[in-house]
Amino acid sequence: MAKLFLVTHGIVTVSSPRWNVNFPVKQVCVTYTPDNYNGWAIAQYVDSSEIGEFNQERANTFALDAESKLRIPLRDPA
Numbered sequence: 001m002a003k004l005f006l007v008t009h010g011i012v013t014v015s016s017p018r019w020n021v022n023f024p025v026k027q028v029c030v031t032y033t034p035d036n037y038n039g040w041a042i043a044q045y046v047d048s049s050e051i052g053e054f055n056q057e058r059a060n061t062f063a064l065d066a067e068s069k070l071r072i073p074l075r076d077p078a
Contacts, residue, residue: 005059009067010034012059017048025049032066042066 005012011033017026026048033041044062 003054005056007032007060007063009036010063012063014051014054014059028054030054030062032063034067034070037070040070042069 001016003014005014013029013031013033015029015031017028019026023045027045028048028051029043029045030051031041031043033039
C-alpha cells in the first residue's frame with residue numbers, strides 16, 4: 001500500500017517495495033505530483049534497503065527539490 005504525504009504544492013507518494021526481472025533488488029517509487037500540472041509528476045526509484053523511514057520532512061524536501069526542477073524562473077524584463 002502506498003503512503004501519501006500532503007506537501008505545500010501537491011502530493012508525494014511512496015509506493016510499496018516491488019521488484020521485477022530487470023531490478024532484482026526491491027525498489028520503491030517516490031513520486032511528486034504538483035497541484036497545477038495536469039497530472040505531470042516527477043518520480044525517483046530507490047532501492048528499498050536505502051529508503052529507510054520516509055516521513056513528512058523527507059516528503060517536503062523531495063517536493064522542494066522536484067519543484068525546483070519543474071519551475072523555470074522568469075527573467076526580469078528589464
